[in-house]
Every structure is written in structure tokens, then in C-alpha cells.
Amino acid sequence: MATKPKTSKKELLHLYREMLLIRRFEEKAGQLYGMGLIAGFCHLYIGQEAVVTGVNAAIKEGDQMITSYRDHGHMLALGMSASGVMAELTGRSGGYSRGKGGSMHMFSVEKSFYGGHGIVGAQVPIGAGLGLANKYLDNGKISTVFFGDGAANQGQVYEALNMAQLWKLPTLFIIENNQYAMGTSISRSTAQKDLYKRGLSFGVKGVQVDGMDVLAVRDATKKAAAHARSGKGPMILEMMTYRYRGHSMSDPAKYRTREEVSEMREEHDPIDMAKNRLLKEKWADLDALKAIDKDIKAIVAEAVEFAKTSPEPDPSELYTDVLLEVDA
């Protein structure tokens, strides 16, 4: 990028902190998985932190987010409590879904987080539906739908893009292109790899963004959000990013070289990029950054403690929340 995006000490410190919380939270979740405290599927967001953090910095309170099963980062970015998320990972009653959803299925009406969806691509039309509700209710909100490069090949994504453009829905389609659909690299799964062009046949504008640079993500999202909010319809943002870990905890990621991963970590890490700028601009020194790290570690430690000690759901919970009672 030719010129550095504008920011301030306050903003960058905040974004750094947000990304670091996701990183440390996910590292801990990986550990707990190894210890057997987290079961089933667990998809970590490590490496992709700049995407949701940058998007969140560009949207307004009340704008909705919806994503796939790789959802921990989104919830933390929206300000859902680390303890509530971690306790859901351990399947405890203190979790956001009271232990009944797990890693892939959490929601928060209060924080406008609409899940947490396990079927690849299914969140995309649902997110467009949130956009339809916004337009219908004329509430000034936009919805942001996150999906991966793998989901970008699902048919329903195109059905949703078509209707979103046809009806000018205030929805941002945010593709987190981490280069791998589980174990299949984008070049092996995708005939035309420029995913930001995927809306062209519907007239949906798309932009490719350096998804490792939180400020680039913020700026691109701001423009796209203004477009959607002004009634011009949806936009696609293709965030070029990378996940350091496997697809899920059970994936050893043998389909790529160690060098490829180290290169991304050492030269493009979103948290390091933010850190370097903070130091260069003299907005923080190493001691200040250490203090932030300490804070974050304390939050994560508290979340782990809560997730370990919160009781499992009461057996009576088995039959609750299947149907709502009909109001008399």
C-alpha cells in the first residue's frame, strides 16, 4: 500500500488489544482442546484477527454480524464476554447457549450476533435476510455476513447475492479468503480465484482487501458500509487472510508447507503489524504493550477458570428450548 492508513494512538491501541484478545483466547482454546476440556469441532481464528476487528471498527452498534462455525473471534470483537464464549466451548451452563450449542453455535441478541452456523454457506442467505429485515423495518442498520473461500463456491451464496442486489439489501458480504477450504487450496477448488469479482454478474461491486492489515480492513469496510447504508445495495469485500492453524483442531494441515505458514506469521502477522506501528509512532513502548498483554492474559485466565468451574447444564435442560410457548 502506497500510503499508510490514518489512525490514532487511541484507536490503534484499541484495535491491537482486540486482536490480541482473540489471539490469546484462541491459543488457550487450543490448549483446552488438547486437554480434553473442549470436545467436538473447534475452529480457531488465529491469523485472521484483523478481519473481524477491522470490520467491527467500521460498523455501527446494532449492525448485525453472522458467520460460519469459525466464530469465536466475531463474538469477542462484538464485546460478548470471553467467559461466556469459553464456557460454551466447554459445554457448561454458563456458556452463551447454556452448553447446548458448542463452539459452532452461539448467538447474542443483545450484541447483534446471529451465529454461529455449521452448514457451509447457509449463513449467507440468512445474513441477507437480516438485511431484508433492516430495510423492511427501516432501522438504518446493515448486516455483515462472513464466509470463507470454501463457502464462496456454494450455490446459495449466488442466490443470496442476486436477491440482495435485486432488492438493494443493506448487507455486506465479507469473504474471509484464508486460501484453504479445509484441506483444499483455492487453486485446487476454484476456477476463477478473484473472489471479489463473484458478484459482478449480479451487479454487486467487490473489493479485494489486505485482510492482514486491520486499518485497510477498517477503511474498505467503512466505504462499503456507507454504500450499503445509503440504499445502494450490497457489496462484497474479499479479505485476503490466512489461518495459521488447521481447519479444525483435528486437522494437522499437512496440505501446506511449514515455510508457507512461517512466512505469513513472520512477515504478515496482523498483530505484529499493529505492534510495529505503535512502536514506530511512539504511541506505546514495550512496557506498555507488555501491560496490555498482561491484562489480556488475565481476562483469558478468568474465562478459563469460569469455563472449568461453571457446572454442566442441569439434566432438565435436555428438553427446554425446543419450542417456545404460544402466547395466550
Add this chain to the structure above:
Amino acid sequence: MAIDIQMPALSPTMEEGTLTKWLVKEGDAVKSGDMLAEIETDKATMEVEAIDEGVVGKILVAEGTQNVAVGTVILQLLEDGEGVEVLFAPKEISSETATTPPTPAPEPVASKPEPIPEPAAAPVQSAPVEIDVPAGTAMVETSVRDALRDAMAEEMRRDERVFIMGEEVAEYQGAYKVTRELLQEFGDKRVIDTPITEHGFAGIGVGAAMGGLRPIVEFMTWNFAMQAIDHIINSAAKTLYMSGGQMRCPIVFRGPNGAASRVGAQHSHDYSSWYANVPGLKVVAPYDAADAKGLLKSAIRDPNPVVFLEHEMMYGEIMDVPDLDDYLVPIGKALVRRVGSDVTITAHSRMVGRALEAADILAGEGISAEVIDLRTIRPLDSDTIIKSVKKTNRIVCAEEGWGQSGIGAEIVARVIDEAFDYLDAPPARVFQKDVPLPYAGNLEALSLPNAQDVVVAAKGVCYK
């Protein structure tokens, strides 16, 4: 030879229509592709095209004639060189009376029920049951189609958040005209035509429900909802549970389900048992117009996702609907449509009509049948069924869908669990033959269960 132009069928189920307008007059020369007349049914308006060249000879059915049966000769076309004298002179038909086709129209074999003997004069103690409405409530004759429309219109007037989306629901007025005039009253914000993308618009409906609206998603038929079943089950039905009770999804998925008439296997699938298998859904399948209205209104108000299974062959049936401002039928309650003492017959949707016909026949043969209209498939009203079986000691479960893992299989299992000791005979089931629905009229008729099948099963469990 003059060419007979007959009243055409606009759909496989059309039996008669109105000849609204002649677009030619006697003596006009016409060629293939010219418009001859305009005809109308309760579902659609269509123009009749000439397929042969010739001169309009005799117009046999006057403009404005209603109830013209399919197959009636409406016009005779003279071929080159012919004069009017070749025509025998048929009597002109007045615009007030319906016509009878000079040659009988080829009737679809499938829709023809098995010949049913008249019930004997002295029926046994088996009586029809009235629905639960205040005494003195007037009844209005309404088609099932209009009852469904009225339910939606009433709920849309009552709640701004209610809207309908689907293929052809707005401008076209509904593929089966169930959404007729809704666009005119509510506008295109609330009556939304979608592209032919069931998977996508079902998902958008779910998202809109999560976002605070009350969507009604119409599938042109439930067969097409196979494209969308992931959203019905994974996105709508499971979300409340997966979110620990936080995320609601109040949505109605509706449309015609099951076999219509001569439309082949891919358009004739009964999905009752598929959706009934899923916790987190309510599944409703009304039989008559009153239930269609009252249950759809309840479904729209329900805070849960509801699968609402209609029947295309019932849309045109004219039945009584209570003349009440707000007629609601609770979801989850079966209705004893006919009280009897010898055998219980359960059915839902169109099959209820077959069960009632069967009960008439059985009455003539000295067997008193109790007919239970399930109305709701999930939650299934076991109490009503078990109570009835404890009285009759015999049960026949009838449905239009397949037998394996069907609604009858479920009911039989519950009866065995809860009333085994009351049974005087093994429970019997009546269902569609275990084949994809065939197109040929005779095979289609063989594959679908009819009243006679119910009679045979009922006599079987009564050892008669």
C-alpha cells in the same frame, strides 16, 4: 369436415371454466396461432389459440357462460371450401346454464374415486361432529384457497411484521391463486416475488425472522422445498435450541404438498413424515376450509417455525368457514370429525375426506367408524387417538404418503405403547404404494389410497 374446438383445460385439475370473451365472430378467417377466445377459471385467465386454419363457423357457447365443462365443443371451424351447411345445427347454449359436452371429455382417471356404493338407509350410531364455534355462528361458503388467503390477509392487517415471499406470489397472484389480491392490498414491500431460488429465499426468510419479522414463505409446491430443506431444518428448527433459547425464528413455510393429479413423481411427494421427524418444528396439515383458515392464522402467530402442508386438490373445494372476526384453530389438537364406536380411523389433509367417505360406506354395512382428523402432525395429539382407541379397540391409520416410517407407523407405535391391552385386532395402515408416483392415469389411481382401501382395512380389523 368442420373442426370442433373444445373447452381446454388450463391445468391438470381444471374441470370447468368461464368463457369470458370471444375474440372472433362467425365468418372470420383464422389461421394457426390466432386468438379465438378468453377463458377463465378461479386460478387463471387464458386465451384459446387456433391451431388450424379455417373460417369461424358456428359459435356454440355464448360469451359470459360460466361452468363450461372441459371438453365441451365451443366453436366449429370450417376448413377451406366448406360452407356453414356442413354443420349440423346444434342448439345454441344460453349464458345461464352450464353445458354438457356432446362427447364426454377424457376425464383424468387418477382423480376419479373408486365407485362407492350408496350408504344403506339405516346407518349405525356414527354421527358427524360440529366444530367448536359459538352457538349461532353463521357459516360462509369459502374455497380452501380463499380461506388460506383470508387467513394471511387478516394476519397481515393485524401485524405489520407479517409479510409473504415466494415465487409468483405477487404480480401473478399466486401460482395456485392462494395469494390473490394480497399485492393490491399490501403492496410490494409485504408481498414479495422471488426469483426461482428456493434455497436462497428460504434462508432469507429465516434471516428476516431472526431479524424481527414474521415471514410467510410460500413454496410453489413442497417438492421444490427439497432445495431449501437445509434452512427449514438446520437454520429454522434447530436455532432456538442451539442458542439456549435466545434466538427466535417465527416463520411459516407453506404450500401444496402430496399428490396432485397426473403430474408425475417429482411433483407428487407427501412430506408429512419428513418434517414430522424434526424437533423444533410444528407441522400442520389441514383438511377443510375452516381449519385451513384457523390453523394458518395460528401458524402465523406462532413464535416457532411452522411447516404448513396444504393440498392442491383441496384448493378448489368449497366448504363452510365460520363467519367470525378472528377464527383461530389451535395447533396440536386433533378433531374427531365423526363419532363412532367400532373402529378408529386417523387421517390428515385430503385423506380425511376419503376416511369420511369410508365411514359412510362402513355405516351402511353396520360398522360404526370414528374418524379423527389429525390436523397437526407435530406435535401429534396422541391423547385424542388413544382415548378413541380405548373406546373402539381397533384402529386404521390412513395417509397419502408412503408407509415406511410414515405417520401411520408412528401412530401405530404410540397405540401399541399406550393402549396395547385395549386392542382387539392388530392395527392396520393404509398408505401410498411403495413406488414413485406414476404418471399413467390407471397406475396413479392404483398407487394412491382411496376410500375403498380404508373400508377394506376397517373391515379387516373388525374381522368382517
